[in-house]
Amino acid sequence: MTARIIDGKAFAAHLRARVGTEVARLDAEHGITPGLAVVLVGEDPASEVYVRNKGRQTREAGMLSIEHRLPADTPQEDLLVLVQSLNADPQVHGILVQLPLPGHIDTDLVINSIDPAKDVDGFNILNVGLLATGQKCLVPCTPLGCLMLLREELGSLSGLEAVVVGRSNIVGKPMVQLLLREHCTVTVAHSRTRDLPEVVRRADIVIAAVGQPKMIKGDWIRRGATVIDVGINRIPAQDGKTRLVGDVDFESAREVASAITPVPGGVGPMTIACLLANTVTACCRANGLPEPRGLSA
Ligand code: NDP
Numbered sequence: 619m620t621a622r623i624i625d626g627k628a629f630a631a632h633l634r635a636r637v638g639t640e641v642a643r644l645d646a647e648h649g650i651t652p653g654l655a656v657v658l659v660g661e662d663p664a665s666e667v668y669v670r671n672k673g674r675q676t677r678e679a680g681m682l683s684i685e686h687r688l689p690a691d692t693p694q695e696d697l698l699v700l701v702q703s704l705n706a707d708p709q710v711h712g713i714l715v716q717l718p719l720p721g722h723i724d725t726d727l728v729i730n731s732i733d734p735a736k737d738v739d740g741f742n743i744l745n746v747g748l749l750a751t752g753q754k755c756l757v758p759c760t761p762l763g764c765l766m767l768l769r770e771e772l773g774s775l776s777g778l779e780a781v782v783v784g785r786s787n788i789v790g791k792p793m794v795q796l797l798l799r800e801h802c803t804v805t806v807a808h809s810r811t812r813d814l815p816e817v818v819r820r821a822d823i824v825i826a827a828v829g830q831p832k833m834i835k836g837d838w839i840r841r842g843a844t845v846i847d848v849g850i851n852r853i854p855a856q857d858g859k860t861r862l863v864g865d866v867d868f869e870s871a872r873e874v875a876s877a878i879t880p881v882p883g884g885v886g887p888m889t890i891a892c893l894l895a896n897t898v899t900a901c902c903r904a905n906g907l908p909e910p911r912g913l914s915a
Contacts, residue, residue: 619841621875624767630887633766634679637894640910641680644901652901653682654712654738654893655704659697659723660690665716672714675890681897682709694723698731705733711904712738712897735904738896740792749795756896757915761793763888764825764846765800765915771844771877772823775800779820783807783834783865784827789848793825796915814838826865836870845871845878848885
């Protein structure tokens with residue numbers, strides 16, 4: 619068996635186009651432009667790249683993109699004041715504070731100060747609680763992207779065995795909640811899990827969100843499983859440069875899985891597309907308008 623490659627890049631382009639259509643409709647029918655504010659504190663090079671890409675894709679979708687770049691030594695109080703002003707700004711429907719924040723800033727305090735209705739990253743404690751209790755909320759972008767790919771690939775997920783490897787607040791835990799909502803039987807594994815290969819072998823769906831290059835091998839995977847690789851790891855390449863690989867050993871896994879996401883070009887492009895989708899969802903909710911189908915969980 620050679621697995622079908624799940625083309626996250628193409629799916630993300632399709633999702634961005636759907637977002638663009640909804641943005642145009644909101645403007646034509648209601649004179650509303652969804653707005654996304656991104657706040658970057660400091661000069662972390664990876665964060666710079668993310669913020670630039672988010673701004674570009676926001677504008678390409680026809681939305682208002684607002685960027686706030688603050689120096690690394692910005693006092694926490696100034697950041698909180700900025701978040702409050704964005705909370706109060708009617709042009710802003712989504713707020714994202716780029717993580718990680720500098721060490722002197724209390725990340726939880728800042729994230730929890732974002733209006734939950736504008737928390738398009740879905741990290742505010744209220745959205746975390748709403749997701750855990752199966753209520754309407756804003757869902758973290760990367761797990762939302764994984765769910766969309768799974769639904770596209772498998773249709774109904776009801777009754778399937780899912781193993782999520784990784785229990786972070788931004789990927790693993792919200793992924794578990796989303797899979798439970800889809801009526802999967804969910805196991806969550808982590809660095810203390812005993813006999814991880816045996817646990818992974820149970821799964822119809824494997825979600826790898828570990829941060830360890832090529833850790834999950836083909837012989838850990840049940841024949842016919844669907845594999846979603848969230849990992850983004852940079853490793854040395856033969857030409858002296860570096861290359862990106864996932865948490866799954868793609869070459870051996872594709873021989874047993876029925877479908878698998880590649881790295882790059884799988885889950886990665888879905889994250890910003892889902893951020894745009896969340897902003898449109900937040901905008902519709904803020905204006906009491908029906909939510910477009912297919913943009914939320
Ligand atoms: P974290 O480092 O926050 O969490 C990693 C998780 O993996 C932890 O729960 C940890 O367990 C577990 N883990 C680590 N080593 C092992 C091991 N040897 N065996 C089993 N479990 C292990 O990472 P994130 O969740 O933030 O990210 C995971 C990966 O996804 C990274 O490669 C990251 O770059 C990528 N990522 C990709 C995104 C995208 O847009 N595609 C977005 C976000 C992340 P424990 O809790 O016990 O320490």
